Amino acid sequence: MTVLDAKVERLETDEATGYTAFRLGSFTFRRDEYFAHISWPKGNHIIEIDRFLRATVRDIGWGFFYGWIFFDDVFGTTNHYGTVDVFAGSYDKGCKDAGIDHLETFTAEAVSEAFTAISQDWISQGYDPLNAPLETGTPIGPKGPERTDPLLRAFIAADRMLGLPGDKPVRSDASGFPVNRAFADLDFDLPDVECEPGFEGQLHAINLFDHIARSDVTWNPSISAVTRANICCVTSEEHMLPVIHGNDRNEWFIQLSDEIHWNIADKNSGAPRGRIVMKAGDVCAMPADIRHQGFAPKRSMLMVMENGTPGLEQRYASGELKPYPVDFG
Amino acid sequence: MAYKTRTGSLASYEKGVIELDDDLRKYAFSNVFEVAGKSAPYERVAVVQNLEYVAEVVRAEGDSPWYAAPHDEFAIVMDGEVTFRFVQLQDDQVPGHEGGAIRLGAEPNGPRMGRVTARKGHQVLLPKGAAYQLSSARPSVAIIQTVDGPETVKKWNDICVLKEA
Structure with a gap:
């Protein structure tokens, strides 16, 4: 496994929508009003933008979680706990048969930085991809004001048990978490x-x-x-x-x-x-x-x-x- | 819109479905209320096994034996009300076996630490270094997060869905 020494690059900003494109290794990421567009040397893929952003912020927040995170049948990541594969079509029979599948391995830090940069540019105020759809706005349309609050809420990870002295607290009204x-x-x-x-x-x-x-x-x-x-x-x-x-x-x-x-x-x-x-x-x-x-x-x-x-x-x-x-x- | 949250109980639960073109044993599908409903009081039936780790379902009814483990355990009450009594173990009384709960012959002779009374949705620490006893005036259900041990009962063929309905 070759780990690429790559970092996220900011590419051009679309004048009409206001969204910036990004590159990580040979993957490029662009968005328009409705969709994320992912390209690699042998192929292209389109994902509805709400789904792409909901997947992206969770993938980063989870630290790429255990194993494979498929954004859909084609695109996703695999966690190797220190390094991360970014793949397109590698686990899709159609892409494999067509020979357009592609996989590159990066440091986890590089992928996290890339996905964070994309999320910050592509998420505007009024939309929180960690909320249920009934509880947030929509990500479609041109770029609006960028959010200033944290986009990501990582695991609340108790060391022994929630609520113990010195451990992570349980949620409460006082800490800003009303009952849903x-x-x-x-x-x-x-x-x-x-x-x-x-x-x-x-x-x-x-x-x-x-x-x-x-x-x-x-x-x-x-x-x-x-x-x-x-x-x-x-x-x-x-x-x-x-x-x-x-x-x-x-x-x-x-x-x-x-x-x-x-x-x-x-x-x-x-x-x-x-x-x-x-x-x-x-x-x-x-x-x-x-x-x-x-x-x-x-x-x-x-x-x-x-x-x-x-x-x-x-x-x-x-x-x-x-x-x-x-x-x- | 008003929502109706559905939780289960020994008296009323609805089991889901598993419809797969696969060996259903790989999924070990069961239901904690069904398992507890068919268990003897304080039979610690494994419903989760992750290599050496298990989650056990317990039907709490009357007083349990006294237990202790060489590590923390955690109980979640899923139905009814369960009281947990704790006694501090002296260093030479802490179990030395690999893991899981063991049954003690009687209440240990150490100092009483206190008790926790827990109801549906409550999670209770069963700390390393303490012996504990469960009590319940009426049949109740708890899930215990622990290690596969001498008290763990495995009867997967009896509790799991083996073929589609």
């Missing part, structure tokens, strides 16, 4: 914590549902609790996951409220395998050989359990570990 409209029908109480004298502060509990209900972003997990390398993430999901995720390891979903519809496809070819509808209380593994995309008709609460053991991706890639998690005997 979609969970206004729920009553949120606090657990009763009674410590014996001398043990004050050593017992801990939170209302996790309250924390999730106050999230101002969608499809953007936060880590709530950690057992060694076992990471419990929680997230609120509304509308559609704006990427298709192909994990480099097995992961698990526990549906805490409402429902999410998942489309499942083969990770390498994109060939559909079917669908899973998860309702409150359902538990399902997402094997390491698939890609999945979620659709949430109503804002819902999802728990994701990830194994963050370093080097796990190589053990799956080599075949040492099976691409599914349970031995049924």
Whole structure:
């Protein structure tokens, strides 16, 4: 694997729309009023702009997450934890057969800088791609005033457990996170914590549902609790996951409220395998050989359990570990 | 627009569907309320397995045995009300096995740390260095984030959807 020593370059600014074009390696990125246009030496690709921006800010905010992030069937990134592949058509049978697929590897920092520069130029005030579509404006049209607030909200990552002294706080009215409209029908109480004298502060509990209900972003997990390398993430999901995720390891979903519809496809070819509808209380593994995309008709609460053991991706890639998690005997 | 949030319970839950051109065992699809409904009290049934890590579903009913683990565990109450009592372990009482909860013969003789009463949606720290006991006056459900251990019960063939309905 050759890691290109490239950094993002600003190209021309379109006089009519006001948007600037960018280059990273041999990929160029342009946008017009409706679409992002991606070009590479052997091909071109078009992505609806809302989808492109929703995918881009999450990809950066997640630190490129685990494995493959498909913006759509053609374009995306693969995380190698220090370096990142940017690909077009590399996992699409049509592009492969036509010989127009292309992949370049960069440092993670270079890709992050490129995607951040693109996002800052292409996102105007009134539009937040981390919000649900019902809660934000539209990205279409010519460039407006640039946003001055943070575009990105990365993982809230508890070191041990949310709310512990010295750890990441739970969301609250006081910290600027009101309960989302979609969970206004729920009553949120606090657990009763009674410590014996001398043990004050050593017992801990939170209302996790309250924390999730106050999230101002969608499809953007936060880590709530950690057992060694076992990471419990929680997230609120509304509308559609704006990427298709192909994990480099097995992961698990526990549906805490409402429902999410998942489309499942083969990770390498994109060939559909079917669908899973998860309702409150359902538990399902997402094997390491698939890609999945979620659709949430109503804002819902999802728990994701990830194994963050370093080097796990190589053990799956080599075949040492099976691409599914349970031995049924 | 007024929204209606749907959470499940032992008495009322609706299971989703899995329709795949694939071996359904790879997805290990189950439902925590269904698992708890068919479990004995305090049977710690694995519904998630990520190599050495698991999430166990527990039907809390009456008093559980006393447990301890050589690492932090976390419980999320999904239905009902569960009280967790904690006793501090002395250094030589902290379990030395690799991971997961072990069952203690009786309440440890260390100092009582206190208790947490948790209801639906609450997450509770079960800290390393403490023994704990769960109690519930009526059947309740909790998910425990932990490590595959001596108390982990695996009955995947009984709890998972193996073929499409």
